Amino acid sequence: MAWTADEQARLSRAERGWANRPRPPAARWFPVILSAIIQVPGVIIALHDARQDALSLVFVLVAFAASFVLLAAREHPGVVVAVIGLLCAPAIAVSAGPPFAAVPLALAVVSAVVRGARVWAWGTLAGLAVLGPLAAYLLSAQPTASIRPLIVALILLLLVGVGEAIRNRRDRYRELSRTIAARRESAAEAERLRIARELHDVLAHSLSQISVQAGVGLHLFDSRPEKARESLEAIKATSSQALEEVRGVLGFLRSEGDGAARAPEPDIDRIPSLVETYQRAGLDVRYDNVLTSVPAPAIQLAIYRIVQESLTNVGRHAQASTVHVSLGQDDRDYIVSVADDGRGLPEGIEEPGGKGVLGMRERAELLGGRFEAVPGGPAGATRGVTVTARIPIRTAATP
Numbered sequence: 001m002a003w004t005a006d007e008q009a010r011l012s013r014a015e016r017g018w019a020n021r022p023r024p025p026a027a028r029w030f031p032v033i034l035s036a037i038i039q040v041p042g043v044i045i046a047l048h049d050a051r052q053d054a055l056s057l058v059f060v061l062v063a064f065a066a067s068f069v070l071l072a073a074r075e076h077p078g079v080v081v082a083v084i085g086l087l088c089a090p091a092i093a094v095s096a097g098p099p100f101a102a103v104p105l106a107l108a109v110v111s112a113v114v115r116g117a118r119v120w121a122w123g124t125l126a127g128l129a130v131l132g133p134l135a136a137y138l139l140s141a142q143p144t145a146s147i148r149p150l151i152v153a154l155i156l157l158l159l160v161g162v163g164e165a166i167r168n169r170r171d172r173y174r175e176l177s178r179t180i181a182a183r184r185e186s187a188a189e190a191e192r193l194r195i196a197r198e199l200h201d202v203l204a205h206s207l208s209q210i211s212v213q214a215g216v217g218l219h220l221f222d223s224r225p226e227k228a229r230e231s232l233e234a235i236k237a238t239s240s241q242a243l244e245e246v247r248g249v250l251g252f253l254r255s256e257g258d259g260a261a262r263a264p265e266p267d268i269d270r271i272p273s274l275v276e277t278y279q280r281a282g283l284d285v286r287y288d289n290v291l292t293s294v295p296a297p298a299i300q301l302a303i304y305r306i307v308q309e310s311l312t313n314v315g316r317h318a319q320a321s322t323v324h325v326s327l328g329q330d331d332r333d334y335i336v337s338v339a340d341d342g343r344g345l346p347e348g349i350e351e352p353g354g355k356g357v358l359g360m361r362e363r364a365e366l367l368g369g370r371f372e373a374v375p376g377g378p379a380g381a382t383r384g385v386t387v388t389a390r391i392p393i394r395t396a397a398t399p
Contacts, residue, residue: 318342
């Protein structure tokens with residue numbers, strides 16, 4: 001599975017969070033206590049036979065003390081399994097009865113394999129399989145005594161498989177946790193970008209309209225006060241609508257769930273009102289809507305925002321006198337077109353830049369569509385820019 005650079009960065013942050021998570025102190029002492037409890041019967045047996053073989057008692061007590069070395073298994077799993085192997089091997093070789101002395105070594109082997117110290121675990125078991133039978137034969141002078149360390153070594157080899165299974169399961173769980181964390185962060189990033197687009201479109205359009213209407217009002221305040229009054233009314237309407245939409249976005253941010261009340265999102269029915277505000281500002285805007293079907297709400301919002309941002313750019317930068325806004329469709333796509341007869345693009349630039357154009361492109365592409373802004377205005381215009389977005393028609397059968 002290939003990850004992008006951003007996804008790998010998010011995964012590394014999630015992995016660091018997993019690695020740095022707090023661990024309860026009891027988890028460190030659990031294998032120590034378990035090993036000590038299991039070895040108690042072996043210690044009792046060794047104490048009972050101490051008069052006959054004091055050396056066996058010493059070896060058993062050393063193996064019992066080896067349980068406390070497991071406290072360092074998290075930080076140094078390889079060294080711990082080797083040290084415990086050296087401490088427990090004599091008791092495994094010479095003690096009689098069940099091999100209780102092998103318990104701390106078994107726990108150390110599993111811990112080493114789980115934490116990636118496989119070489120240390122295999123090396124320790126190889127040493128036990130070779131040196132254990134030799135030590136048993138030298139200490140007891142009986143050939144059959146070498147069988148016991150070999151059997152213990154074979155049993156410990158099976159525990160390597162248990163450690164590998166635990167390690168694989170832990171790796172899968174970590175990978176799943178990292179993937180979930182990365183997806184959550186990706187979803188949060190996508191939502192942040194969506195809210196940023198909404199705020200940019202609302203504020204850029206509204207402030208641009210307020211600035212234009214305020215300029216018109218100041219210019220006509222003395223000569224045509226009735227027109228200045230219309231500009232003030234347009235400023236009031238535009239600011240009220242902007243406040244309503246901003247409240248909706250901020251209300252969504254404050255909410256803890258998806259059921260928060262939000263202002264209705266703009267749709268294509270509000271495009272005539274949008275066009276009217278620019279007509280009042282003195283711009284000749286022609287609007288044609290020849291749609292034969294009603295787009296889905298998400299598509300209507302994208303169409304409205306594309307038209308809104310296009311008109312905002314025309315009002316702020318194009319110095320145009322005529323704009324043609326058209327909505328149409330063919331067999332596959334809804335087609336949005338906004339063409340102006342303004343000054344066009346600077347020489348040597350084939351497509352305008354800026355966050356507004358980027359936002360329009362993202363809106364179209366998120367719905368599976370295409371976006372372009374090319375030189376050339378409406379029919380008969382020698383200059384200008386035409387913005388075109390094509391968004392696939394969504395039906396009940398469309399995934």
